[in-house]
Amino acid sequence: MESLMNxxxxxxxxxxxxxxxxxxxxxxxxxxxxxxxxxxxxxISELRLYVHTAxxxxxxVDTSRGEHLRINFDVTFPALPCSVLSxxxxxxxxxxxxxxxxxxxxxxxxxxxxxxxxxxxxxxSSVIERPLQKHGGRLKQNETYCGSCYGASDEDCCNxxxxxxxxxxxxxxxxxxxxxxxxxxxxxxxxxxxxxEGEGCNIYGFLEVNKVAGNFHFAPGKGFQLSYFQIHNPxxxxxxxxxxxxxxxxxxxxxxxxxxxxxxxxxxxxxQGTLSGMFxxxxxxxxxxxxxxxxxxxxxxxxxxxxxxxxxxxxxxxALHGVFFFYDLSPIKVTFTEEQISFFHFLTNVCAIVGxxxxxxxxxxxxxxHGQKAIKKKMALGKFI
Numbered sequence: 001m002e003s004l005m006n007x008x009x010x011x012x013x014x015x016x017x018x019x020x021x022x023x024x025x026x027x028x029x030x031x032x033x034x035x036x037x038x039x040x041x042x043x044i045s046e047l048r049l050y051v052h053t054a055x056x057x058x059x060x061v062d063t064s065r066g067e068h069l070r071i072n073f074d075v076t077f078p079a080l081p082c083s084v085l086s087x088x089x090x091x092x093x094x095x096x097x098x099x100x101x102x103x104x105x106x107x108x109x110x111x112x113x114x115x116x117x118x119x120x121x122x123x124x125s126s127v128i129e130r131p132l133q134k135h136g137g138r139l140k141q142n143e144t145y146c147g148s149c150y151g152a153s154d155e156d157c158c159n160x161x162x163x164x165x166x167x168x169x170x171x172x173x174x175x176x177x178x179x180x181x182x183x184x185x186x187x188x189x190x191x192x193x194x195x196x197e198g199e200g201c202n203i204y205g206f207l208e209v210n211k212v213a214g215n216f217h218f219a220p221g222k223g224f225q226l227s228y229f230q231i232h233n234p235x236x237x238x239x240x241x242x243x244x245x246x247x248x249x250x251x252x253x254x255x256x257x258x259x260x261x262x263x264x265x266x267x268x269x270x271x272q273g274t275l276s277g278m279f280x281x282x283x284x285x286x287x288x289x290x291x292x293x294x295x296x297x298x299x300x301x302x303x304x305x306x307x308x309x310x311x312x313x314x315x316x317x318x319a320l321h322g323v324f325f326f327y328d329l330s331p332i333k334v335t336f337t338e339e340q341i342s343f344f345h346f347l348t349n350v351c352a353i354v355g356x357x358x359x360x361x362x363x364x365x366x367x368x369x370h371g372q373k374a375i376k377k378k379m380a381l382g383k384f385i
Contacts, residue, residue, distance in 0.1 A: 050346040068211055082107070213327065278310040
């Protein structure tokens with residue numbers, strides 16, 4: 001047994017030296033303090049990397065099909081009344097959403113940005129004693145009301161201002177004088193516009209659209225489709241120049257938020273000067289997947305944007321007042337994956353830090369010690385000579 005212990009003792013790679021042979025120096029003390037501080041700082045840095053997750057980024061081709069795109073928006077128009085502001089969306093597949101009302105909220109605001117209580121529907125509506133019938137005559141006492149569509153339809157009844165707009169839209173006609181339509185006068189549309197003069201509007205909500213290139217826009221007036229172009233009726237009783245499309249984008253995202261996402265249009269503000277027209281944002285949407293350390297995936301999007309103001313002249317048919325967002329999708333998908341450093345990797349790095357600093361400190365101390373010793377020896381020889 002004793003011979004076995006002796007054999008193991010001979011394998012000791014760390015032979016011990018008696019303390020009587022130690023020679024402690026001042027330089028060695030300073031090096032020990034400095035190396036200890038360095039090891040502590042490097043250990044703290046490594047510990048932070050171990051506690052926090054690292055994110056790996058990959059670029060792959062987006063092969064998804066048949067998905068939808070959720071657009072979240074919150075836009076304030078400080079000088080455009082809610083009664084004339086409408087939201088429209090369309091894409092290159094031909095799908096269109098005109099005068100979107102679902103999943104959005106409009107808030108009337110004053111010139112200071114304070115929210116005004118909503119007025120009751122029909123405020124300022126005038127009474128039409130004998131509205132115009134489909135057959136061209138006025139409503140008689142014993143007749144059932146079937147409102148005229150004013151030439152847009154000979155079969156359907158248009159009993160509301162919206163029905164007349166829809167009939168004109170289906171024909172591709174512009175409703176150039178809605179103030180002369182009985183249904184619009186009865187609903188008090190123009191009176192509401194006049195009552196809200198000087199007010200603004202905060203509109204927010206979301207859109208669910210096809211995951212293809214398209215656009216959505218905020219504009220004064222109601223929209224209709226003509227030859228695949230989005231047109232707005234001119235509201236002839238009001239001049240276009242009276243509509244101020246100054247706006248502030250409080251929030252605009254394509255999908256859900258995820259850690260580290262940056263939305264470049266949040267907080268962007270534009271004030272209309274003397275030139276008015278189409279204020280256009282051209283957006284490139286990049287599909288993004290974020291996977292956290294637990295494996296949960298968040299499917300969202302990032303985007304970049306440029307902007308341009310297209311002025312209106314009398315000959316331009318497609319240049320219309322409003323704020324337009326044209327978006328296109330990138331064929332490349334970005335994936336972010338959170339990764340946690342393993343404990344053994346952390347332990348390996350800590351050992352490397354301790355061993356590396358200790359070795360370098362030992363080499364530096366040896367150089368200083370032997371250098372001082374050589375200098376003292378030469379000085380002693382000089383004095384002896």
